[in-house]
Amino acid sequence: MRGFPTSIQVRNSVSLAKSIILQTKNSFPTDAKMIIPKKTQKPTKILKPHRFKSTQEPEWAKFNDQYNEHYSAPTISQLNPINHYFNIADVTYEWSVASFADIPSEWLKDKYRGQESDKVTKRFPGKTYVPFELVNELPEVIFLGRTNAGKSTLLNNITTVFQHATLEKSAKMSSKAGFTKTLNCFNIGNRFRLIDSPGYGFNSSAKQGDVTMEYLRERKELKRSYLLIPGDKGFSDLDLGIIEFMRENGIPFEIVFTKMDRVRNLTNFKEMVTASGILNYPTLPQLIFVNSAITKTCSKRYGIDRLRFSLFQSCSLNPLVKPTKKKVN
Numbered sequence: 001m002r003g004f005p006t007s008i009q010v011r012n013s014v015s016l017a018k019s020i021i022l023q024t025k026n027s028f029p030t031d032a033k034m035i036i037p038k039k040t041q042k043p044t045k046i047l048k049p050h051r052f053k054s055t056q057e058p059e060w061a062k063f064n065d066q067y068n069e070h071y072s073a074p075t076i077s078q079l080n081p082i083n084h085y086f087n088i089a090d091v092t093y094e095w096s097v098a099s100f101a102d103i104p105s106e107w108l109k110d111k112y113r114g115q116e117s118d119k120v121t122k123r124f125p126g127k128t129y130v131p132f133e134l135v136n137e138l139p140e141v142i143f144l145g146r147t148n149a150g151k152s153t154l155l156n157n158i159t160t161v162f163q164h165a166t167l168e169k170s171a172k173m174s175s176k177a178g179f180t181k182t183l184n185c186f187n188i189g190n191r192f193r194l195i196d197s198p199g200y201g202f203n204s205s206a207k208q209g210d211v212t213m214e215y216l217r218e219r220k221e222l223k224r225s226y227l228l229i230p231g232d233k234g235f236s237d238l239d240l241g242i243i244e245f246m247r248e249n250g251i252p253f254e255i256v257f258t259k260m261d262r263v264r265n266l267t268n269f270k271e272m273v274t275a276s277g278i279l280n281y282p283t284l285p286q287l288i289f290v291n292s293a294i295t296k297t298c299s300k301r302y303g304i305d306r307l308r309f310s311l312f313q314s315c316s317l318n319p320l321v322k323p324t325k326k327k328v329n
């Protein structure tokens with residue numbers, strides 16, 4: 001592709017994410033410092049469905065209603081079509097970038113900066129050598145959080161048919177902290193894009209932080225950020241720093257507590273939520289509580305329909321909207 005940045009991975013949106021292996025090493029610029037991730041925690045043993053014992057809803061699953069009383073709860077007639085959307089939608093990996101300017105549409109904007117916008121759009125197909133699918137404007141949401149918070153796993157979780165115990169592997173996930181090294185874009189049913197970001201904190205790099213912060217500040221398509229907090233760990237100073245950054249810059253966000261299946265003491269957990277101060281914000285974010293792993297204590301994935309509903313709301317999508325392509329198994 002003549003004139004197109006080399007540090008970018010572009011896939012035709014027709015190909016399915018299932019068959020794609022994210023080559024994060026290749027997509028990371030050669031001048032970037034290589035990171036050798038260390039193991040930080042034991043991977044969770046995922047049980048096969050026939051070994052589930054308990055079908056009882058865990059106590060924490062009710063938090064999704066209790067902490068969001070000020071938001072109207074989704075109705076079954078809203079949830080059903082939205083769940084159906086995610087079950088049949090194509091999940092297409094589109095690009096990975098290590099710097100903001102390499103995002104296909106940003107790269108084009110840079111190239112044609114100062115020219116009239118209608119001229120720019122006319123030039124997109126054919127002349128720019130960038131597939132139109134990558135520059136068509138769709139609403140975007142981003143998953144943010146420290147390394148190992150469960151961002152990539154959550155992306156796979158929401159795009160996996162709810163009845164399936166094993167997650168689809170659209171985004172690569174790992175028990176090694178610092179695994180995702182670039183901003184990775186996934187087109188979900190051609191109605192919105194979900195961006196998986198490199199984690200901050202342990203085993204991350206300043207360059208990875210820069211690309212994410214620039215994306216948050218500059219990206220016009222960004223509709224909402226989802227800050228992931230591992231429920232078993234609580235807020236870190238960096239998490240609180242990101243919240244302050246988003247509040248100061250007027251970036252709308254929600255908070256997703258991941259790995260709720262690992263939380264042993266719910267009283268301590270609630271105290272941690274209160275102590276963080278998030279309940280006192282005038283624009284109280286939604287708090288969503290999820291588990292992406294099925295374990296002995298958690299026989300289903302909870303909170304996912306709530307999160308899917310929130311994603312639809314963030315992108316101003318009608319619950320009845322249909323994806324434009326069908327998932328091929």
Ligand SMILES: Nc1nc2c(ncn2[C@@H]2O[C@H](COP(=O)(O)OP(=O)(O)OP(=O)(O)O)[C@@H](O)[C@H]2O)c(=O)[nH]1
Nearest residue numbers: 148149150151152153174175178179180199259292
């Ligand atoms: N028990 C449990 N484990 C989870 C859950 N979500 C993720 N994990 C595990 O946590 C580890 C890290 O998950 P990732 O999705 O790779 O985390 P990430 O935030 O993308 O991490 P980086 O790419 O390093 O920033 C993996 O071993 C996952 O299996 C969850 O809800 N419950």
Ligand SMILES: [Mg+2]
Nearest residue numbers: 151152179180
């Ligand atoms: Mg990741």
